[in-house]
Amino acid sequence: MAMMMTGRVLLVCALCVLWCGASDGASIGVSGKDHNNLNELFSSAAAKAELAKTVAAKATAAAAAAAKAKSAAEAAATKAKAAAAAAKEAEGAAKAKEAGGAAEAESELAKTAAAKAKSAAEAAAKAKSAAAAAESVAKTAAAATTEAKAAAAEAAAEAGGAAEAAEAANAAAEAEKKATASAEAAAKAKSAAAAAETAVAETKTATAEAAEAAAETAAKAAAEAATATEIAKAAAEKAAAAAAVEAEKAKTAAAAESEKEKAAEAEALRYTAVGEDKVKRKLHDQDNSAEHHSEEKRELLQEEGPERQEKEHQHQQHEHSAENGEESAKDKSALRTNATAITDDSDGSTAVSHATSPLLPLLLVACAAAAAVVAA
Structure with missing residues (x-):
């Protein structure tokens, strides 16, 4: 030119x-x-x-x-795309964080319930062992009492003396008291074992319910996250379309x-x-x-x-x-x-x-x- x-x-x-x-x-x-x-x-x-x-x-x-x-039109289109992408990422992160928090809380509850169930099962096992031991002691005491009574009778018959018979009777009475105490202890041990079994069953039920609730919450959170993702995707597509329209207008003006x-x-x-x-x-x-x-x-x-x-x-x-x-x-x-x-x-x-x-x-x-x- x-x-x-x-x-x-x-x-x-x-x-x-x-x-x-x-x-x-x-x-x-x-x-x-x-x-x-x-x-x-x-x-x-x-x-x-x-x-x-x-x-x-x-x-x-x-x-x-x-x-x-x-x-200016190209810069506006770039900013719109970046804003749409940032909004999409932020919304997805927020939903995922919320879902992760709810699932984590449910998981903690399930872990706590499982730990309690394990402790209760261990206590029940210990109570059952104690009851078995008490029952064995009671049986031994009863056998000893029977043997003491027989010995006392034999001793009374053989000695024929009143003093020896009295001592044998006292010994038999003490043995009977010990047998009675052992029987009561065995009954209490059986009651504790039954209570422990009941607690174990309740704990298993609570654990199952907690796991079910956690699964349901996680599924709900996943569904909400998917919905939020779809909404963000639609908003991003809309913003991209608007940016394309603006870019086309700017191109026409140029x-x-x-x-x-x-x-x-x-x-x-x-x-x-x-x-x-x-x-x-x-x-x-x-x-x-x-x-x-x-x-x-x-x-x-x-x-x-x-x-x-x-x-x-x-x-x-x-x-x-x-x-x-x-x-x-x-x-x-x-x-x-x-x-x-x-x-x-x-x-x-x-x-x-x-x-x-x-x-x-x-x-x-x-x-x-x-x-x-x-x-x-």
Whole structure:
């Protein structure tokens, strides 16, 4: 783009230089009307160059705005996806934590109940062993009592004495008391064993119930976690769809801005091309006019000699005087310079240089405007 504009600027400058050179070689003056036309032409070219610069600046700003909108849309879509993923993970973690806490509590309860059941079973086993031992002791005591009674009877029968019989009776009574105590202890041991068995059965029932409740709670928590996962998944899909819609809108807006930018560039190129075409046509017309007047002047000078040349000078002077009556006060100095150049052929080149000197600022303005367009 910059090389194209630079080439056009160089072309305009080259045409200006060629036009000035052709005017110097022909040794003719520039009329006030042509000077005004050139002023209008270069002013129009400068205005169009400025308009092209403004259009290019607006196109650049529109492109930057479109790029920013696209970047903002992409950032919003990325943030929406990240937020949806984070929400999904957080919700799943919360549900899993809750389910894990409930299951852990139920597991602790089951472990405690199992430990209590084990302790009760051990106590029942110990009570059962104690009852068996007590029963064995009671049986031994009963046997001893029977043997003591028999011995006492035999001793009483053999001794026949009252004292020995009394001692044997006392011993039998003590043995009977011990047997009675052993029987009571055995009964209590049996009761304790029965209570221990009952406790073991209750503990097993409680353990089964706790395990069942834990399984039910875990299943419920798993179902809630699955439901929460589905909800989070649906929310994430919805957020992703919304982000995709926003991204598509941003892409459409960026495409529209790009189209506007291309249209603005095309418009700027069109204005520049139109201005350059007008300058080329005007310069070409000036070159043709200068060549035509130069050829006619040389033919007249060759055919009629000095007298014809003097008449031609006078005729041109009258024509310029008539044109000066219609021109504004601003162009009178240029017309007087042209008339002086026609009267004195020896100073023709100097007159042409004075007449063309006001065009230099216009050339500078045109080159500056073209350079500004290139810089934009």
